[in-house]
Amino acid sequence: MNEMLKVTDNSVEPWREIGSDWAEGLPAGWQGILKQLNTGLVILKRRDPEFQFEIGQLKEKFGALRIYYSFSHKTDDTKLKDLLSSLVDWAEWISAHTCNVCGEIATKQSRGGWVAPWCDKCWEENRSGENYTKLG
Ligand SMILES: [Zn+2]
Numbered sequence: 001m002n003e004m005l006k007v008t009d010n011s012v013e014p015w016r017e018i019g020s021d022w023a024e025g026l027p028a029g030w031q032g033i034l035k036q037l038n039t040g041l042v043i044l045k046r047r048d049p050e051f052q053f054e055i056g057q058l059k060e061k062f063g064a065l066r067i068y069y070s071f072s073h074k075t076d077d078t079k080l081k082d083l084l085s086s087l088v089d090w091a092e093w094i095s096a097h098t099c100n101v102c103g104e105i106a107t108k109q110s111r112g113g114w115v116a117p118w119c120d121k122c123w124e125e126n127r128s129g130e131n132y133t134k135l136g
Pocket of ligand 1: 099100101102103104118119120121122123
């Protein structure tokens with residue numbers, strides 16, 4: 001079921017499953033987002049068996065997940081493109097509001113250095129006393 005996420009970066013092998021080492025560079029708190037993204041991709045694959053999805057680059061940027069991808073499909077299903085775009089937009093958006101450590105809803109975003117979303121508990125344990133931006 002995990003075969004829909006494909007990474008073509010030269011530094012990794014293609015078609016690695018979620019949870020394998022290509023995704024380990026991403027914060028642990030975001031791994032659940034990747035699983036949900038994969039679920040959406042599998043559902044799209046059921047809609048169009050010829051659907052192919054490929055991640056060119058997957059990274060964190062300015063406190064949010066960034067997914068650079070390409071795709072192909074054989075059918076004339078224009079809705080599929082809209083659904084895919086919404087799915088990736090969702091993953092990027094929700095990552096900015098998901099604690100990068102534990103996956104809970106984030107309340108703070110660190111400033112300076114590595115910008116990242118944090119929940120109150122993880123913030124206190126890791127960045128207590130530093131300046132932050134409140135996420136609303
Ligand atoms: Zn947390």
